[in-house]
Amino acid sequence: MDSFIGQALIFIGASVILVPIFQRLGFGAVLGYLLAGIIVGPYGLQMIRDSESIMHFSELGVILLLFMIGLEIQPHKLWSMRARLLGLGGLQVVVTSLIFMAIGMAFGLSAVTAGVIGFGLSLSSTAFAVQSLVEKNQFNTEFGRSSFSVLLMQDLTAIPALAIIPALGVAAVHSVEGGGAHGHAANPILALLIIALLILASRFVMRPAFRWIARNRSREVFTAATLFIVLGVAALMLQVGLSAALGTFIAGVLLADSEFRHELEADLEPFKSLLLGLFFIAVGMGVNLGLILERPGSILGLTALYLFVKMAILYGVGRGARLGHENSKLMALTIAQGGEFAFVIFGLTLQLGLAPSETIQALTVIVTLSMALNPFFVFGNEWLGRRRGSIKPQWDQIQDDSPEVIVAGFGRFGQIFGRVMRAQNIPFVAIDHDADQIELIRKFGNKVYYGDASRVDILEAAGAARAKYFILAIDNVEMSLDTARAVSENFKNLKIFARARNRGHAFDLMAMGITAIKRETFDSSIYFTRDLLVTMGMDATKANTLVERFKLHDELMLEEQFKVRNDDKLFVSVSNQAQAQLAKVLADDSLQSHIRS
Numbered sequence: 001m002d003s004f005i006g007q008a009l010i011f012i013g014a015s016v017i018l019v020p021i022f023q024r025l026g027f028g029a030v031l032g033y034l035l036a037g038i039i040v041g042p043y044g045l046q047m048i049r050d051s052e053s054i055m056h057f058s059e060l061g062v063i064l065l066l067f068m069i070g071l072e073i074q075p076h077k078l079w080s081m082r083a084r085l086l087g088l089g090g091l092q093v094v095v096t097s098l099i100f101m102a103i104g105m106a107f108g109l110s111a112v113t114a115g116v117i118g119f120g121l122s123l124s125s126t127a128f129a130v131q132s133l134v135e136k137n138q139f140n141t142e143f144g145r146s147s148f149s150v151l152l153m154q155d156l157t158a159i160p161a162l163a164i165i166p167a168l169g170v171a172a173v174h175s176v177e178g179g180g181a182h183g184h185a186a187n188p189i190l191a192l193l194i195i196a197l198l199i200l201a202s203r204f205v206m207r208p209a210f211r212w213i214a215r216n217r218s219r220e221v222f223t224a225a226t227l228f229i230v231l232g233v234a235a236l237m238l239q240v241g242l243s244a245a246l247g248t249f250i251a252g253v254l255l256a257d258s259e260f261r262h263e264l265e266a267d268l269e270p271f272k273s274l275l276l277g278l279f280f281i282a283v284g285m286g287v288n289l290g291l292i293l294e295r296p297g298s299i300l301g302l303t304a305l306y307l308f309v310k311m312a313i314l315y316g317v318g319r320g321a322r323l324g325h326e327n328s329k330l331m332a333l334t335i336a337q338g339g340e341f342a343f344v345i346f347g348l349t350l351q352l353g354l355a356p357s358e359t360i361q362a363l364t365v366i367v368t369l370s371m372a373l374n375p376f377f378v379f380g381n382e383w384l385g386r387r388r389g390s391i392k393p394q395w396d397q398i399q400d401d402s403p404e405v406i407v408a409g410f411g412r413f414g415q416i417f418g419r420v421m422r423a424q425n426i427p428f429v430a431i432d433h434d435a436d437q438i439e440l441i442r443k444f445g446n447k448v449y450y451g452d453a454s455r456v457d458i459l460e461a462a463g464a465a466r467a468k469y470f471i472l473a474i475d476n477v478e479m480s481l482d483t484a485r486a487v488s489e490n491f492k493n494l495k496i497f498a499r500a501r502n503r504g505h506a507f508d509l510m511a512m513g514i515t516a517i518k519r520e521t522f523d524s525s526i527y528f529t530r531d532l533l534v535t536m537g538m539d540a541t542k543a544n545t546l547v548e549r550f551k552l553h554d555e556l557m558l559e560e561q562f563k564v565r566n567d568d569k570l571f572v573s574v575s576n577q578a579q580a581q582l583a584k585v586l587a588d589d590s591l592q593s594h595i596r597s
Helices: 004-025 029-040 051-071 075-080 082-106 111-122 126-135 142-168 188-215 219-239 244-254 261-285 289-294 296-320 325-334 341-351 357-388 414-423 435-442 456-461 477-490 503-511 522-535 540-563 568-585
Strands: 405-408 428-432 448-450 469-472 495-500 516-519
Touching: 004 029, 004 261, 029 126, 029 261, 029 357, 051 126, 051 219, 051 244, 051 261, 082 111, 082 142, 082 296, 111 142, 111 296, 111 341, 111 357, 126 142, 126 261, 126 325, 126 357, 142 244, 142 296, 142 325, 142 341, 188 219, 188 244, 219 244, 219 261, 261 357, 289 296, 289 357, 296 325, 296 357, 325 357, 341 357, 405 414, 414 428, 456 477, 469 477, 477 495, 477 503, 495 503, 503 516, 503 540, 516 522, 522 540, 540 568
Parallel strands: 405 428, 405 469, 428 448, 469 495, 495 516
Antiparallel strands: none
């Protein structure tokens, strides 16, 4: 079928049949889409022959996916990821590129060609990995965030790579298309200017435009404006030789603090899901079955070598970053596959005359096969985990015992609440996402459920609609904020008592309207300071008065800083003024005058 309707019918029909089957078997939707593409593509039943044009169109799904991920990551959160980006991501790209470069040279490639191909092989598929993490509700886990940090760093390295690689060849680059990067080589200075332009546009153009459209109460115009901005940013990035997906991710991050974030997500979700599925089908259509049948041993063997080497490197980098065995293993399994950007690198390598066509075709098949085979490794790990009892197949079925209190996070902080409430016979339900922690706590007779407290269905099952109080004791900042958002938006009846790791975490909670907040080490620190002063000779009453004044002053300063948290200059000014005021407040209680000689 050559008509648009006929092709759409084939795509939708193959997806409707295969995707539910693979989801039912536990392999996930991605593998179903891949197999659908292989079957209907030019190397399968040849129902659709033009896979390249389908790929270009379906890349919109990757662009929308990165934009929506950006909406979930506020700028200050992105800055907080810098250690992971440079430590995990940077180390992974460098080590993997060098090792594959050495392997390429062992196969007879020149150092330059092996280096370029090694860099291409070091990249992973953002679309595949993120879709899998979101589908399994693992994006906000320790290994999920680490995996995304590596993927993001890989995308960031693509900017200088596009500028450097052409200098290594003998021909000029006129047009390279595929995988979200098109056009000429990127200029790093121009890239910084474009990002600066996006920052200004997000504040002075995009947000005012959305406010104006929202006042007209036109849902379809709002959706159209959202698509216009996403596609406009993508087109701009492509025009200057940058990654369209990276550009839309940055645009999403810049709009993450806006009041329209949730509306943007809701409007784009249907487009993202459909186009992302089409992208995976297009990748499947590109699997050259003829080359695999012609050289099955070498192709499959090299694919297996590629995956195992990359897994070993990722695992080692994870352990080096102190992720622990399980998180390092899961990260390695999640992002071991090759990336769609490798196709761009290989195409550029061929165009520059750095490698023969046969080598590039084989590498393209190996990367595509790695995408197809990687879900089997993840599934195999989950299957082995269930057999050994080390991985729970699903969240617990939580019983609604009509609790008065729900405790989210039952570690060292949340257990204190549980012990006191149990002693007072106050009914409560405790939820934690750490399976190992759950098993340990249950040995002591505690009734704690394994679940994700940020999921509305789990909260409903726990009795959140009838409970009165919600104890937010989750240690991880991002998971804590996700849970706080779910509770505050869906269960207005719950009074939230929240644990905050630091001032930034407290500010985020205050922005949601939560008022009962305790910074986890604040009270213990100031009262420990009081003990020090008494030990040094200060009168106990004076020491207690001093720390209470300090506590009250700091809580008031927290409220003032919250009001100006988005303005760095004002924030510093308010903090300096507060420090001066604190000196005056405590001046009458000079430390030295109360210490006995």
